[in-house]
Amino acid sequence: MISRSPDLFKFRGVVSPRNLRSFHHRHPPPPPAPTMSDLRPPEHQVAGHRASANKLGPLVDGSGLFYKPLQAGDRGEQERAFYEAFSAHAAVPPRIRDAFFPRFHGTRLLPTEARPGEPHPHLVLDDLLAGLQAPSVADIKIGAITWPPSSPEPYVAKCLAKDRGTTSVLLGFRVSGVRVVAPGGAVWRPERPELKALGTAGVRRVLRRYVSSVSGEVADCALAAAVYGGEGGVLSQLRELKAWFEEQTLFHFYSASILLGYDADAVSATGAGGGVRVKLVDFAHVAEGDGVIDHNFLGGLCSLIKFISDIVSEAPETPPLAP
Numbered sequence: 001m002i003s004r005s006p007d008l009f010k011f012r013g014v015v016s017p018r019n020l021r022s023f024h025h026r027h028p029p030p031p032p033a034p035t036m037s038d039l040r041p042p043e044h045q046v047a048g049h050r051a052s053a054n055k056l057g058p059l060v061d062g063s064g065l066f067y068k069p070l071q072a073g074d075r076g077e078q079e080r081a082f083y084e085a086f087s088a089h090a091a092v093p094p095r096i097r098d099a100f101f102p103r104f105h106g107t108r109l110l111p112t113e114a115r116p117g118e119p120h121p122h123l124v125l126d127d128l129l130a131g132l133q134a135p136s137v138a139d140i141k142i143g144a145i146t147w148p149p150s151s152p153e154p155y156v157a158k159c160l161a162k163d164r165g166t167t168s169v170l171l172g173f174r175v176s177g178v179r180v181v182a183p184g185g186a187v188w189r190p191e192r193p194e195l196k197a198l199g200t201a202g203v204r205r206v207l208r209r210y211v212s213s214v215s216g217e218v219a220d221c222a223l224a225a226a227v228y229g230g231e232g233g234v235l236s237q238l239r240e241l242k243a244w245f246e247e248q249t250l251f252h253f254y255s256a257s258i259l260l261g262y263d264a265d266a267v268s269a270t271g272a273g274g275g276v277r278v279k280l281v282d283f284a285h286v287a288e289g290d291g292v293i294d295h296n297f298l299g300g301l302c303s304l305i306k307f308i309s310d311i312v313s314e315a316p317e318t319p320p321l322a323p
């Protein structure tokens with residue numbers, strides 16, 4: 001039997017009335033449901049399942065919310081159960097919840113193009129890229145293995161093949177999606193097969209290109225100091241997240257991603273990286289931690305930190321300002 005049921009997250013004695021009151025205080029009811037004409041696939045989505053005429057996928061309506069359809073099988077319920085447990089869990093430091101996770105506003109039935117006349121339940125989350133004028137985004141799937149140990153064999157085999165075929169097994173992470181906006185607005189967005197084929201050198205190249213101000217093949221790393229380094233930059237946020245993962249034994253985040261986001265226009269114009277976002281997404285395969293640290297996620301996180309800190313050490317210290 002698969003143990004990935006929503007019961008997994010009925011943690012013993014953690015949801016007290018006080019927690020729930022604080023949960024509801026932090027999670028006021030969302031505004032009225034959007035209609036089909038308000039909803040569209042997010043322009044800056046870089047990985048995962050995409051909404052189309054015959055497939056469910058995330059939607060946005062410009063209100064600062066991100067609607068992720070509950071996925072088929074037990075996966076959608078599993079992700080909902082994670083958000084519910086995590087949002088009210090007394091042992092999760094509020095700073096970690098607020099800094100690194102999208103806020104969860106419950107679920108909502110929404111009309112979709114893929115299933116006309118059949119509203120589908122969606123998780124209502126904060127849109128993590130809201131407010132960025134020119135978002136440069138990277139989705140980095142963390143962990144050498146991406147399947148919870150309780151998964152059925154065919155699923156393990158499918159994931160293992162992907163983990164071995166990409167850099168997951170070797171590096172403890174893989175780049176699942178990326179878009180980089182150059183000054184002037186040109187967007188570099190490699191296709192999925194190109195990303196899947198990356199080896200170690202390719203991953204390093206993509207992580208350098210993510211903080212480069214040129215649109216050609218050359219990576220100048222001009223924005224590395226502002227985006228990756230410095231106070232509030234990616235590295236300092238990843239290190240704060242790592243400190244929590246060194247302690248937390250509540251959850252094991254299989255197949256979750258770190259989503260990086262920054263405003264390419266703002267960073268190029270000011271040379272400062274204020275507002276760089278480091279968030280976790282995709283919790284359809286989270287398992288209970290059972291008092292054991294999430295060494296799979298932690299290992300991948302350490303590896304990513306090393307890649308990024310190497311780029312910062314090699315990069316120019318002060319980024320050139322846009323003319």
Ligand SMILES: O=P(O)(O)O[C@@H]1[C@@H](OP(=O)(O)O)[C@H](OP(=O)(O)O)[C@H](O)[C@H](OP(=O)(O)O)[C@H]1OP(=O)(O)O
Nearest residue numbers: 047048049075141158162176177192255282284285
């Ligand atoms: O559906 P597929 O085969 O495209 O695989 C999805 C992956 O796409 P890709 O490896 O790029 O082809 C997809 O990968 P990305 O997020 O796009 O890297 C996810 O791994 C997804 O799993 P889940 O959303 O975590 O449950 C994967 O879904 P499942 O394989 O778990 O259904």
Ligand SMILES: Nc1ncnc2c1ncn2[C@@H]1O[C@H](COP(=O)(O)OP(=O)(O)O)[C@@H](O)[C@H]1O
Nearest residue numbers: 045046047048049066102126127128139281282
């Ligand atoms: N809360 C969010 N805000 C903004 N973008 C998001 C959010 N969650 C996910 N995304 C975008 O959607 C993509 C897929 O999300 P994910 O949860 O991984 O879906 P899937 O389960 O289909 O893989 C991410 O790579 C990111 O671009």
